Amino acid sequence: MVKKLLLQSNRRAVLDFIRNHEDVTISEIARSICISIPTAKKILEEFIIKNIVREVGKGHSTSEGGKKPLLYRMNDEYGYVIALHVGPDFIYAIALDVRMRIIDSYHEQLTESHTDHQIVTKLVHIASHFLASAWAEERILLNVVIALPGIADSSRGTSIYSPHYPQWQEDFPFVVEFTNRFNRRIPVYIDCVNRLQAVGEAVLGKGQHIDNFIIVDAMEEGVGAGIISDGIVTHGFNHLAGEIGHNIVDPNGPRCICGGIGCFEAMVSVKHIQHMMKQGRTTHPDSKLYKQKSDSGTHLGNLFSCAKEGDPFAIMLMDTLAEWFARGLNSIVLAIDPKLIIIQGIFVDAGVRFLKTVEKKLSELSLARVKRDLTIVYSDFSIERGALGAGCFGMIRFFEDEGIYE
Numbered sequence: 001m002v003k004k005l006l007l008q009s010n011r012r013a014v015l016d017f018i019r020n021h022e023d024v025t026i027s028e029i030a031r032s033i034c035i036s037i038p039t040a041k042k043i044l045e046e047f048i049i050k051n052i053v054r055e056v057g058k059g060h061s062t063s064e065g066g067k068k069p070l071l072y073r074m075n076d077e078y079g080y081v082i083a084l085h086v087g088p089d090f091i092y093a094i095a096l097d098v099r100m101r102i103i104d105s106y107h108e109q110l111t112e113s114h115t116d117h118q119i120v121t122k123l124v125h126i127a128s129h130f131l132a133s134a135w136a137e138e139r140i141l142l143n144v145v146i147a148l149p150g151i152a153d154s155s156r157g158t159s160i161y162s163p164h165y166p167q168w169q170e171d172f173p174f175v176v177e178f179t180n181r182f183n184r185r186i187p188v189y190i191d192c193v194n195r196l197q198a199v200g201e202a203v204l205g206k207g208q209h210i211d212n213f214i215i216v217d218a219m220e221e222g223v224g225a226g227i228i229s230d231g232i233v234t235h236g237f238n239h240l241a242g243e244i245g246h247n248i249v250d251p252n253g254p255r256c257i258c259g260g261i262g263c264f265e266a267m268v269s270v271k272h273i274q275h276m277m278k279q280g281r282t283t284h285p286d287s288k289l290y291k292q293k294s295d296s297g298t299h300l301g302n303l304f305s306c307a308k309e310g311d312p313f314a315i316m317l318m319d320t321l322a323e324w325f326a327r328g329l330n331s332i333v334l335a336i337d338p339k340l341i342i343i344q345g346i347f348v349d350a351g352v353r354f355l356k357t358v359e360k361k362l363s364e365l366s367l368a369r370v371k372r373d374l375t376i377v378y379s380d381f382s383i384e385r386g387a388l389g390a391g392c393f394g395m396i397r398f399f400e401d402e403g404i405y406e
């Protein structure tokens with residue numbers, strides 16, 4: 001299940017060390033993760049038998065003139081994972097190697113609505129295209145991971161509901177349909193993209209070595225969270241854990257696609273922000289926001305840059321957004337008590353002041369007298385974040401199943 005993401009075993013530590021370095025010696029491994037040389041040697045031997053690590057020659061002798069040590073390296077050509085992210089209006093796919101580096105990628109903008117069967121056909125086509133690539137000839141395909149929008153049941157491999165694809169059947173069996181049409185018999189996994197994005201941050205991003213954190217992904221329309229609680233990816237009984245976009249933050253706000261009023265995601269949606277910016281033309285005509293070209297007055301990037309330049313109206317709008325973020329995040333902060341919140345998506349360029357304002361407002365909303373250590377940061381990932389997370393999940397899953405990570 002890739003449950004205990006941060007479980008630190010000696011084997012995992014050894015593999016991660018080798019994965020993050022080029023050529024290493026046994027004594028370097030032993031020293032860096034504080035294990036004995038015989039233990040490091042035993043683990044390495046296991047990895048060599050599995051062909052995941054290779055002996056690649058001899059290094060330089062020590063300054064005392066000792067024997068030249070043997071060098072080891074990850075077998076980069078061992079295998080790869082195909083990760084397919086179905087976004088609200090795009091598909092982003094990658095192939096990831098055992099060092100969790102992107103070997104190949106594919107991006108397609110979806111200009112029209114697609115049924116569940118049409119999406120599966122596209123995914124099979126993309127995966128088959130990767131399989132036929134020159135780089136795939138010497139490598140083994142380990143598994144395929146599909147990241148879905150909306151609510152997915154990873155245990156049954158189905159999509160329960162996706163607001164961006166209302167025509168999808170309820171409980172559509174993505175895993176079975178994909179497996180039936182794909183010409184390789186390998187494991188296929190699915191999950192809600194936000195959970196996989198959290199896995200990606202835990203493995204390659206800002207969530208490394210942190211047991212309690214959440215990612216919050218804000219898209220043009222839609223906010224979701226991926227939760228890592230005590231090192232475990234949280235799913236919830238109804239697969240709804242992380243659906244914080246539907247926290248009601250303003251009962252007088254606009255209607256949300258879920259049918260609720262004033263949901264977090266409706267308040268911070270691009271549509272609503274543009275509406276507020278349009279209204280400001282009358283109330284704050286002197287704002288820098290409206291000094292740009294005629295149509296850029298409602299662009300999100302324009303709002304961020306005007307706020308960074310100190311425009312009072314832009315700052316006021318950003319503070320209002322920060323207030324909604326704080327209210328939208330408050331319940332999950334109280335439920336999970338994260339050390340870190342990683343913001344992904346359309347707000348990553350909103351600037352440091354925005355983050356600090358959300359942090360401050362959050363600390364004032366509840367338990368204001370309790371001092372807490374909670375930091376909010378922006379993710380370094382962009383559109384690849386869903387596929388990257390899915391790829392990391394697939395690779396961890398493979399390492400676990402092979403007993404390489406225990």
Ligand SMILES: [Zn+2]
Binds near residue numbers: 245258259
């Ligand atoms: Zn809603």
